[in-house]
Structures are given as C-alpha cells and as structure tokens.
Amino acid sequence: MIYARLQMRGVSAIVDDRLFVMSANYTYDDGEPGRSEPHIYWLNLNTSFNVDGFIQQSMLHQAASPTDELLGTFDQGGTFFYDHSMLYAYAGITNVTEDSVNKSLWGFNTTTNEWNLTAIQGGSIQFNNNSEGEHASDPATGKSFYTGGFGIGVNGTYNGIVEFDAYNAPGPLWTFHTKGPTGIDTPSVLKGGMEYVRLGQSGVLILFGGFDSSHVGVQFAPGGGWDWDYRPMSTIFVYDIYSNSFYNVSATGDIPSERSEFCTAVSSSPDDSSFQITVHGGWNQLTHESFNSVHVLTIPSFRWIEINDGNNKDRSIYSGVGRTRLRCNVWNDGQMIVTGGSVGTNQPGLPSKLNTRCNSTYTPFKVLNTSTYVWQTEFTPNKNYAVPDAVYKIIGGSASGGATAKSPLRGWSNTDLQSIMTQTVTRDTFLPNTTPSSASPSISSSPTSLGTPSPSSTSRKSSPSPGTIAGAVIGSAVAVLILLVVSYIILRSLRRKSANPNSADKPDSITPELPNESFSPPAELSTHEPTRINELHGRNRIEMDGGWRGHEV
Secondary structure, three states, X not given: OOEXXXXXXXXXXXXXXXXXXXXXXXXXXXXXXXXXXXXXXXXXXXXXXXXXXXXXXXXXXXXXXXXXXXXXXXXXXOEEEEOOOEEEEEOOOOOHHHHHHOOEEEEEEOOOOEEEEEEOEOOOOOOOOOOOEEEEEEOOOOEEEEEEOOOOOHHHOOOOEEXXXXXOOOOOEXXXXXXXXXXXXXXXXXXXXXXXXXXXXXXXXXXXXXEEOOOOOOOOOOOOOOOOEEOOOOEEEEEEOOOOXXXXXXXXXXXXXXXXXXXXEEEEOOOOOOEEEEEEOOEEOOOOEEOOOEEEEEEOOOEXXXXXXXXXXXXXXXXXEEEEOOEEEEEOOOEEEEEOOEEEEOOOOOOOEOOOOOOOOOOOEEEEEOOOOEEEOEEOOOOOOOXXXXXXXXXXXXXXXXXXXXXXXXXXXXXXXXXXXXXEOXXXXXXXXXXXXXXXXXXXXXXXXXXXXXXXXXXXXXXXXXXXXXXXXXXXXXXXXXXXXXHHHHHHHHHHOOOOOOOOOOOOOOOOOOOOOOOOOOHHHOOOOOXXXXXXXXXXXXXXXXXXXXXXX
16 A cells, blocks of 8 residues: 655645645655655545545545646745636746746646636736745635735835736736735735635735845844845734735734744634634744744734644654644634645754654644644544634633624724724635545646636536435425426516626625736746746755755645
8 A cells, every 4th residue: 555645835725625735745655755746636525534644645636737837836835826616826837938828827627627728817927936925815706816925025026916816707817916095015025824814895814924025134144045034923914805905913912933934724703703813833944943833813803822732743752843834724614734844853863854754653634623723633524613712711702703802902003904804704605515526537638728717616416315316206296386387487587678698607796996007027037947046045945954855735
C-alpha cells in the first residue's frame, strides 16, 4: 500500500464537497525524495476519514495538470480563486511561457473534472509571477480578491487590490482597484493573512500580519538579506467591498507575536453576532522560530484570544515544534482542515525540519474542532459550530451566539466603519453534495475559453431507494393532477407577457459603483522570462535552514 504525504506551500480550497490540493511537494513510502506532481488532487469531504497518520493514496483522487506552468505555484505561492463549481489558478506562475495565459486563467470545472483556459475580461491584471500575497474568496457571489506579495504595493509601487468576478456576464472579469473614496491607502502586506467576513453591505476583508512592504524597514541589519519590517498583529486592516475602502483598527487582547506564513479560517456564530478568525502556525524570520499556537481574532470586537488547544500531535515528542507555510480551510464553520506545512524547530541538537520524510507523527492533514479547539484524529462531515467558551467568556453571549461586545475596546475611530460593522450579509444557501464524487477525471485535449460559470454546481445524484420508488408510485395520481393545473396557470401567464428572453442566472449581489481605473502592469510582466524573486537576494532562504526547498501547504 502506498501512502502519500503533502509537504506543501502550494494551493488548496474547498469547493462543493471536496478539498482540492495542487502544486505541493509530496513524499511517499517508496523511499524516494519528495517531488512535485503534475496533478490536482482532492479529498471527498462527505465521508469520514482518519487524519491521525498517513493518507492512503487511494483516497486522493486526481486529474492531470493542463500545463507545467501551474507547477510554478509550488515554488512561488500562488492561490485559487473559486466559487461553488470552479477553481482558477492565479499568481505564483514563473515559467517562461507564462504569457501564453495572458488575460486568461486556467480554470478547473469541479463538475466535469476538466481544465480549460478561461478568457478573463478587464485587461492585463495578471500578476502571474507575484507570490506570497494575501487572498480570499466568497463563493456565494463568485468574488475573489488578491493583494500584497512581491508584486503589489512593494516599496509603494502598483498599490491596490485585484477583484475577480467569476459570475460576471458574459464572462469572468477582473479589476484592479486603487484607493477608494474614503478610508486609507491600500496597505502593503507580504506573507500575511486575509479572510472574507460577512459584514457590511457586500462583505469585508480582514487583513493582518506579515511584513510591511511599503518601504524599507530597520528590523533586519543592512545587507542582511531582508528589506521589510514585520507588521504588529494588533494592526488590523478592514476592506469594505461595497465602497472599495480600507480602514485601520487596533486590536486588543492576547496579541500574537509578530509572524508570517501562518494560516487562517473563519467561522460564523449561529446568530451571526460574531465571527471568529482562527490563526494557526507561522514563522518569525528574526528569531527563526516556527509557531504551533492557536489564536482567535473575534470580529466585530477585534479581540485577540490565545487558545489552549488540546491533543496537538505536533507537540507530542519535542517542545518548540511549529508549522509554517501551511494552508487552512474551514468546513461548515465547525472544522478547520490544515493541509501540510513545513514542521520545524529551532531547538539545539534537533534538525531544523522534522517532516522531510514520511512519518506518522507530523501528519499531512490536521483537523481542528473550532467549537472546542481540540485537534481531532478523524474528519467527520456532520459537525455543527458553536461559539467556544474561551470566546464567549470574552465577548459575552453563549455557545449559540448573542455576543454583547460589538466594537473594539477603544471604540471606533471612523464612523463609516462603525456603520459597516453593524450590517450583516445573508448566509450562503448553497448546500454541498452528499454523494461521493466520481474518481474519473479527464482533461480536454485543447484548452478553450469558457463562458460564465453557473452560480450553482450540478448535483451528483444517487439512485433512489425502493422506499422512494414506492412513495412516488402512491403519489403519482395526485402529482399528475397538480402538474396539469400548474401547467395551465403558467401557460395563461405566459400569454400575458411580452416576449423577453430571460437573463442568465446570477447570484444576488450589490455591485460597487467604482471608477474605471486604468492599470499598467508591472515591469515583471514582460514577454521575457521573469526573474525569480528571492527573499534573500540570491541566497538560500533563512526561514528554514537546510538544503531542502519543498514546503507543505
């Protein structure tokens, strides 16, 4: 039996009922070193599976990558834009042929398991070779966002945020937004975290951590291989999608130490009175320290809460062990799935990386119960979310919600932001499939442009049971009678209407009235092969000492 281990800083996302993983470094029990694979993999999330050890390769369904260009996301930290049925590979692409996908993105249709090259409207907002930026998606509206990294806002250049609209008609559209009518300039953040939260008229983005790449800093010695200072974890940026405006909030509480390359996931209280952003892992380049802690930033009170997580297997052998360059996704608010991560320690006498080969201690997937903050040995699909007692003891209310802390401890510094934080976006009504997906992926022989994807994916139906068939037979006479009556009413109504074609289905959302900014792509998007951006200017990365360059998600 072959077992797979993901050593990854690649890309991952949950679409419908599946967790997708791509562009990672993988190790197996075949004795061979870790390598990148030209596939997209997925795990079905409608069935339980063990996460206490290795993952059987048979559990990882796969489809071939359409091009080696997408393997660049392993080295340079790209992302997925996604909705309820499509994945789009964005950024992190550094191969010489990157211009072949200019003004288009490779899209993976999760209903047909096929790749197609999708034309994108809006000009050359590619940032193909950007890396280490912050990103977030809202599948309900088909909107995804990307900012920061090595290509946006570095030393004050190309400052703004990319908005990608998958549901735009007649096809996907991206826009590069600069400063909005209110608020502050777009912050420059490198290797931080960003999450979509259902507050405001169209939702907000919460951005924090990482490095301040707007100007050369002073934390690192001149010529020491790094130019920028860490941003304090108390500095929280809020982007209001409707008004295209950034705001600044100072968080209080158990503020985490400065860090980058952590992962985040957001859970909503049952009554939407609070939103918890769970933060796990990370790396401090000043101290060469990997983190294994769990913190929560609760919104809208902007309180940091340090969590005493239980059953963390990473700490079962050595102290001071942490994960960095990991990825996190949340399932139904109640479970945070951690994918990969480079496990390391700065303890004397221990190797700097502890998971360069397969072992059952530092598992490829971890699952955190976000209601209890206990690490689970098994993923179980049907878990509901309740506000943890560690949270509601701080913000008020109970496990079902009812938070009484509705503002930062020091109050709101901006009345516009205060108003934004009193509004809540309706929950997404999309229901994931409950039938395991077929493991019969395919890839089109020649990529073609796609039209606008449907806001809802095609369901995979299971065969009806004998009881269902019996019930259908018993009720057939009544159903036929109802159908005849309804058909008559519809036909009579249609005769009264003018002949107007129906518009394409599109989710209800409010489109911001924004100026049509022009955009000039950065110099790195030229027709020649871009120079690989190296944090240490040609030297080996100092985040994780050693020669091995693979990292987990």
